[in-house]
Amino acid sequence: MSGPPPIKVRGLRKIFRQTTTGQSVIAIERLDLTISPREVVAIVGQTGCGKSTFFDLMIGLEAPTEGSIHIGAKSPHADFDYFRGRIATVFQQDRLLPWRSALDNARLPLELIGVPEEEQHERALSWLNRLGLAHFTNAYPHELSGGMRQRVAIARAFAVEPDILLADEAFGHLDEVTAAELRDTFLKLARECGSTAILITHQLEEAISIGDRIVVFGKSAKLLADIHVAQWSKPNYGLLREAIQSTLQSDRPDPRLKDPRTETKRKK
Amino acid sequence: MPHEELRESVPVLTFPRQTLVSLFVFAVVWEALSHLAPYLGIPPFAIPSFVRIAKSVATITPIDIIVTLARVIAALIASFLLGLAVAMAMYRSESLDKYLHPMIRLLMAVPVVSWILFAVLWFPGVEFRIGFVLVIVCGPVFLIDTLDAMHGVPRELRHMMQSFRPTTWQYFFKLMLPAIVPTIFTSWKVNISLAIRVVTIAELVGAVTGIGHQLSVAQELFSVADVFAWTLVLVALLFLLEAVVARVETRVLRWRV
Numbered sequence: 001m002s003g004p005p006p007i008k009v010r011g012l013r014k015i016f017r018q019t020t021t022g023q024s025v026i027a028i029e030r031l032d033l034t035i036s037p038r039e040v041v042a043i044v045g046q047t048g049c050g051k052s053t054f055f056d057l058m059i060g061l062e063a064p065t066e067g068s069i070h071i072g073a074k075s076p077h078a079d080f081d082y083f084r085g086r087i088a089t090v091f092q093q094d095r096l097l098p099w100r101s102a103l104d105n106a107r108l109p110l111e112l113i114g115v116p117e118e119e120q121h122e123r124a125l126s127w128l129n130r131l132g133l134a135h136f137t138n139a140y141p142h143e144l145s146g147g148m149r150q151r152v153a154i155a156r157a158f159a160v161e162p163d164i165l166l167a168d169e170a171f172g173h174l175d176e177v178t179a180a181e182l183r184d185t186f187l188k189l190a191r192e193c194g195s196t197a198i199l200i201t202h203q204l205e206e207a208i209s210i211g212d213r214i215v216v217f218g219k220s221a222k223l224l225a226d227i228h229v230a231q232w233s234k235p236n237y238g239l240l241r242e243a244i245q246s247t248l249q250s251d252r253p254d255p256r257l258k259d260p261r262t263e264t265k266r267k268k
Numbered sequence: 269m270p271h272e273e274l275r276e277s278v279p280v281l282t283f284p285r286q287t288l289v290s291l292f293v294f295a296v297v298w299e300a301l302s303h304l305a306p307y308l309g310i311p312p313f314a315i316p317s318f319v320r321i322a323k324s325v326a327t328i329t330p331i332d333i334i335v336t337l338a339r340v341i342a343a344l345i346a347s348f349l350l351g352l353a354v355a356m357a358m359y360r361s362e363s364l365d366k367y368l369h370p371m372i373r374l375l376m377a378v379p380v381v382s383w384i385l386f387a388v389l390w391f392p393g394v395e396f397r398i399g400f401v402l403v404i405v406c407g408p409v410f411l412i413d414t415l416d417a418m419h420g421v422p423r424e425l426r427h428m429m430q431s432f433r434p435t436t437w438q439y440f441f442k443l444m445l446p447a448i449v450p451t452i453f454t455s456w457k458v459n460i461s462l463a464i465r466v467v468t469i470a471e472l473v474g475a476v477t478g479i480g481h482q483l484s485v486a487q488e489l490f491s492v493a494d495v496f497a498w499t500l501v502l503v504a505l506l507f508l509l510e511a512v513v514a515r516v517e518t519r520v521l522r523w524r525v
Contacts, residue, residue, distance in 0.1 A: 059430075059431045060433075061427070061430055061431065080433060081433060083433060084432070084433040085433075087431075087433075088431075088432070089428070089431040089432070091424070091427075091428060093424060095424050095425060095427075095428035097425065097443070097446070097447075098523060098524075099446045099447075099449070099521075099523045100446075100523075108432065108442065109432045111438075111442065112432050112433065112434050112435075112438055112442070140523045142523075142524075166431075
């Protein structure tokens, strides 16, 4: 079975022109990033650092001003249709269609890629079951709790078994218990599916608990740090958190992030 | 409970006590006037009694009702499809929107009577004239309502849908159209009332069938009873069509809280 292709971001720039003032705003400045197949990457950064712009560029809804994003040999913007059913998204709000039941919401991406109706039904049902919504398949979004609605949104994203899963603050609005539960489920399903997952978050705990890698964006999505979480032992997660926090506050890479093992030894 | 909430909680198309009382008072006053008319110097035909009106109702020809109803329904369906198609095109193309919007506003400002006169002067066929007038009056209302509703679809839903890369048709039929269904129903209700009024005027000119034609005949015969009877039919028709739309609306929009 062929896995998802690698993602290569090279010299990515995104500049917006403000409609009212006509001024240019640099949202992303010369970003280079490589994401290996099946990696789970958490992107953290302060508000306004360009995380959401990066998300839109990854989806392909925005075109880069300069530079490129390639997933395998294709660009998500230039080869927009190619990625139908290959990229799926989970947003901060569930963004379910209120006139569709949970089942019909979950099968939406399958309809879009032309899966036969019976198979749509089976696959959507199976994902809803895996997300613990077996008894709520016919419920409309307004009949479900916030956590349940987000589960439907996750089922909708997984239904096409995408190569790339993009989540933008997907658990940020939920209470801590529900969020932790959903994070674990999301991670488990992403691993089972063999998808590459990119999660945008402002919560460091979430980034540390879910990511294989944590990419820290400074202002204008400048890459401040690229952390492989496996290099840090669990007892040092507190230190890692502090170092990321300090990086974000100073907008400069914290020296502790360069070699976590040295830092651990020094501490001992 | 605040006064506004109390008022909103009264269901539509029910007959609360106040409505029945006011209708009863109106009927009593009318009936009294019909008997007192000769003493008040009013010609007897001007205010017919309910017995006379009932006789007129009994002579109503169903074919005229069916013809008018068919004209209204056919024209509303054509207006809706045309309005929706143009709204979709205008939503897709900003430049088309910029060119067509002023034109549509202009069409909507033209009085119905002018359209009827244009239709009489331009087209020889009666049915085509009536259809033209109804579509030119109702079409722009559907168009503007649906276009406004499309622009009002939440950005978050549009963004979500686009992220799944639908085709243009899928985008419209799986997101835009279902999202604007509540507005479509409101627009239908407004247009039914508009069409009933417009069709009557259009049928007055040149038609040999339909309620408008019968009203014209009643006017020539100085029969207020017949005018009253046909007006009752029009009102009943309007309520019936609105009730049908309301029923379909409740069924289709059952997902709403």
